[in-house]
Amino acid sequence: MNAATEFTRTPVTVTVTGAGGQIGYALLFRAASGQLLGHDVPVNLRLLEIPQGRAAAEGTALELQDGAFPLVSSITVTEDATAAFDGVNIALLVGARPRGPGMERSDLLEANGAIFGPQGAAINTGAASDVRVLVVGNPANTNALIASAHAPDVPAERFTAMTRLDHNRAVAQLAAKLGVPVSAIDGLIVWGNHSASQYPDISHATVHGRPVTELVDEDWLAHEFIPRVAKRGAEIIEVRGSSSAASAASAAIDHVHDWVSGTGERWTSAGVVSDGSYGVPEGLVSSFPVRSAGGAWEVVQGLDIDAFSRARIDASVAELVEERDAVRALGLI
Numbered sequence: 001m002n003a004a005t006e007f008t009r010t011p012v013t014v015t016v017t018g019a020g021g022q023i024g025y026a027l028l029f030r031a032a033s034g035q036l037l038g039h040d041v042p043v044n045l046r047l048l049e050i051p052q053g054r055a056a057a058e059g060t061a062l063e064l065q066d067g068a069f070p071l072v073s074s075i076t077v078t079e080d081a082t083a084a085f086d087g088v089n090i091a092l093l094v095g096a097r098p099r100g101p102g103m104e105r106s107d108l109l110e111a112n113g114a115i116f117g118p119q120g121a122a123i124n125t126g127a128a129s130d131v132r133v134l135v136v137g138n139p140a141n142t143n144a145l146i147a148s149a150h151a152p153d154v155p156a157e158r159f160t161a162m163t164r165l166d167h168n169r170a171v172a173q174l175a176a177k178l179g180v181p182v183s184a185i186d187g188l189i190v191w192g193n194h195s196a197s198q199y200p201d202i203s204h205a206t207v208h209g210r211p212v213t214e215l216v217d218e219d220w221l222a223h224e225f226i227p228r229v230a231k232r233g234a235e236i237i238e239v240r241g242s243s244s245a246a247s248a249a250s251a252a253i254d255h256v257h258d259w260v261s262g263t264g265e266r267w268t269s270a271g272v273v274s275d276g277s278y279g280v281p282e283g284l285v286s287s288f289p290v291r292s293a294g295g296a297w298e299v300v301q302g303l304d305i306d307a308f309s310r311a312r313i314d315a316s317v318a319e320l321v322e323e324r325d326a327v328r329a330l331g332l333i
């Protein structure tokens with residue numbers, strides 16, 4: 001729509017599913033402004049919706065046009081996954097089926113399998129060779145596993161799940177407790193599933209280079225910090241009346257930006273396919289401590305895991321194994 005005539009770079013194609021929803025509304029404007037991929041990178045924005053969400057996505061597209069973003073090369077709204085993912089470089093899979101009244105967890109997995117399987121297949125067929133996928137829609141880790149299983153020609157490490165919101169929440173809680181800016185904290189980790197079983201781990205974290213474990217007590221850690229971070233999604237729903245949206249969009253921007261641009265020596269957390277590191281079964285999409293270099297995530301290796309951490313990592317990974325086994329039993333992977 002807006003011709004990015006002054007940019008000589010080929011536009012990067014960014015597809016957002018669930019584009020008519022809350023997160024889509026917050027995410028697309030930041031992608032349009034250059035915060036996702038850089039302030040010199042033009043973008044083609046593809047907005048994928050289902051019929052019920054189409055009008056909202058069309059409205060968002062009109063507002064994106066009205067933003068007159070110099071980096072936006074084109075805006076397309078579609079209900080066709082094949083068209084949405086044709087040539088896609090960055091796929092942000094946000095649209096998902098929320099748990100409805102009377103729905104069991106297996107119903108939720110099955111309903112989302114029907115979304116993420118075909119979307120994975122459409123990515124397999126049409127995506128650009130450098131495609132990078134971030135799954136935001138819940139249950140994010142297992143949805144990423146499903147999508148990846150339907151995209152055998154795309155390297156599994158290109159499918160990731162968002163645990164950056166959990167990471168950011170943990171950093172913010174710790175910074176508030178210690179009375180320091182968030183930028184002073186490094187080495188924090190979120191392990192496992194994006195669910196209440198996740199383990200926000202401070203045992204390797206530093207503040208201004210000093211170990212955080214010297215500054216907080218175990219009681220606060222076990223009874224305040226860990227449950228507060230792990231249940232923050234529920235707290236937001238209770239206070240706000242709907243689930244986190246702008247903070248989730250912000251975390252998605254952080255995840256993709258760091259993936260593409262690199263983290264340097266700093267760590268963050270991301271749901272990535274396990275290579276067996278830290279005893280997490282190979283092939284599961286689990287949250288790990290990661291750095292990004294050369295456009296690829298790498299798990300930070302060689303960390304000592306104490307008994308307190310081991311038990312919590314194992315519990316969250318056990319939940320991921322259960323989810324994987326459930327979607328396997330349903331024939332979704």
Ligand SMILES: NC(=O)c1ccc[n+]([C@@H]2O[C@H](COP(=O)([O-])OP(=O)(O)OC[C@H]3O[C@@H](n4cnc5c(N)ncnc54)[C@H](O)[C@@H]3O)[C@@H](O)[C@H]2O)c1
Pocket residue numbers: 017018019020021022023024048049050052053056094095096097098115135136137138139140162163165166194243244245248
């Ligand atoms: N990983 C995280 O940290 C995190 C954080 C917050 C929310 N979430 C999850 O993100 C998802 C989206 O949240 P939201 O607040 O934007 O929800 P929302 O209900 O406002 O929007 C979701 C949109 O997805 C659309 N949609 C459903 N199925 C689709 C499909 N097959 N293809 C394309 N679009 C489809 C719906 O029509 C709707 O417009 C939810 O699953 C939520 O639980 C994850």
Ligand SMILES: O=C(O)C[C@H](O)C(=O)O
Pocket residue numbers: 138165232233234236243244
């Ligand atoms: O917890 C939820 O259902 C919403 C989301 O995953 C969140 O972490 O805010």
